Amino acid sequence: xxxxxxxxxxxxxxxxxxxxxxxxxAPDVARAAAPGQFVMIKTAPGLDPLLRRPFSIFxxxxxxxGEARGLSLLNKRVGVGTSLLYDAxxxxxxxxxxxxxxxxxxxxxxxxxxxxxxxVGLAPFVTLAEALAARGTEMTLFYGGRSAHDLYHxxxxxxxxxxxxxxxxxxxxxxxxxxxGPLARELAALPADxxxxxxxxxxxxxxxxxxxxxxxxxxxxxxxxxxVMGCGMGGCYSCVxxxxxxxxxxxxxxxxxxxxxxxxxxxxxxxxxxx
Numbered sequence: 001x002x003x004x005x006x007x008x009x010x011x012x013x014x015x016x017x018x019x020x021x022x023x024x025x026a027p028d029v030a031r032a033a034a035p036g037q038f039v040m041i042k043t044a045p046g047l048d049p050l051l052r053r054p055f056s057i058f059x060x061x062x063x064x065x066g067e068a069r070g071l072s073l074l075n076k077r078v079g080v081g082t083s084l085l086y087d088a089x090x091x092x093x094x095x096x097x098x099x100x101x102x103x104x105x106x107x108x109x110x111x112x113x114x115x116x117x118x119x120v121g122l123a124p125f126v127t128l129a130e131a132l133a134a135r136g137t138e139m140t141l142f143y144g145g146r147s148a149h150d151l152y153h154x155x156x157x158x159x160x161x162x163x164x165x166x167x168x169x170x171x172x173x174x175x176x177x178x179x180x181g182p183l184a185r186e187l188a189a190l191p192a193d194x195x196x197x198x199x200x201x202x203x204x205x206x207x208x209x210x211x212x213x214x215x216x217x218x219x220x221x222x223x224x225x226x227x228v229m230g231c232g233m234g235g236c237y238s239c240v241x242x243x244x245x246x247x248x249x250x251x252x253x254x255x256x257x258x259x260x261x262x263x264x265x266x267x268x269x270x271x272x273x274x275x
Contacts, residue, residue: 002032013245039097117202121226122152124259144168165210200222200224
């Protein structure tokens with residue numbers, strides 16, 4: 001069950017003028033978290049902003065004995081709530097509700113895991129990569145951004161044994177172009193007897209392209225959606241997405257039935273305006 005706690009800000013590491021990582025003292029949330037789950041954060045006291053904001057759990061912070069003691073959030077400053085989180089100071093207390101949502105399911109060997117991240121879409125993959133490494137699963141991170149300034153933490157994945165494939169739209173790091181370019185090439189070259197599961201998070205068009213590539217090459221894909229959420233508990237119906245199920249299509253709440261979905265169940269045309 002999720003818990004709602006006033007989590008103390010332990011540190012605020014600014015990565016750039018737009019990106020930062022905030023560490024929170026939230027042991028009860030951290031101990032219960034699974035890869036790909038999220039928390040709802042009240043970024044400031046009072047009524048402005050009124051609603052909490054959803055953030056993927058980035059890292060599980062552990063003490064010297066390995067016990068989970070807190071978590072971190074990867075944040076990009078784009079609006080009022082994310083700007084307040086960018087300015088958070090050690091000692092501040094932020095109301096933190098979680099862990100929430102359906103997580104990723106890590107695959108076991110001999111299957112391979114291919115993670116595809118765009119920009120801040122990297123956030124849910126740290127915990128997934130740790131779970132994959134614990135299973136001995138071979139993994140690759142396809143990580144893309146507009147420029148080198150949008151790529152962070154790649155070395156962490158490399159230290160876990162992941163193979164890195166980096167791209168930037170301006171060519172300032174890795175291959176020039178979109179991350180789906182090398183993904184398409186490598187899927188086409190993958191031996192027929194090699195199973196790969198795709199995991200994606202980032203802009204909706206990118207995730208749809210990943211899903212289409214997985215389908216075309218016969219590999220399952222799972223995506224972590226980032227719709228607007230008002231409560232994170234299914235009460236406000238602000239995060240509904242359309243999915244296919246036996247008998248027809250249905251509207252489901254992504255905070256409860258997601259944020260991770262089997263991409264083959266999503267009605268993508270209804271998602272194109274979201275991220």
